[in-house]
Amino acid sequence: MIILSNRKQFRGSYNHYVMELTKVIAELRAERAAIDEALAALDRIARASVGKRRGRPPAWLAATTGAMPMVGEPRKKRSLSPEVRKKMAEAQKRRWAAYRKDQNGTK
Numbered sequence: 001m002i003i004l005s006n007r008k009q010f011r012g013s014y015n016h017y018v019m020e021l022t023k024v025i026a027e028l029r030a031e032r033a034a035i036d037e038a039l040a041a042l043d044r045i046a047r048a049s050v051g052k053r054r055g056r057p058p059a060w061l062a063a064t065t066g067a068m069p070m071v072g073e074p075r076k077k078r079s080l081s082p083e084v085r086k087k088m089a090e091a092q093k094r095r096w097a098a099y100r101k102d103q104n105g106t107k
Contacts, residue, residue: 048057080088
């Protein structure tokens with residue numbers, strides 16, 4: 001980093017002085033952005049670790065901790081056979097019939 005205490009050290013090259021100052025400002029802004037990002041990540045982690053959570057962590061927490069997404073083929077959608085679907089439908093019809101019978105008897 002350049003300390004700009006005396007303009008005489010540049011010996012009349014004002015453009016050089018401005019160029020160096022612009023470079024320093026850009027570097028400081030980049031550092032500030034990196035620090036702000038780090039503080040935000042630490043703040044999120046601190047808020048998340050207050051108590052024990054159950055279940056999957058939120059997406060922003062996984063992104064800040066560097067968790068890698070699953071790589072590979074997407075999971076295939078499970079399908080039911082027609083016989084199983086028919087059994088499930090019949091069982092649900094029996095449940096609804098029992099529910100309706102109970103509702104008619106209690107009125």
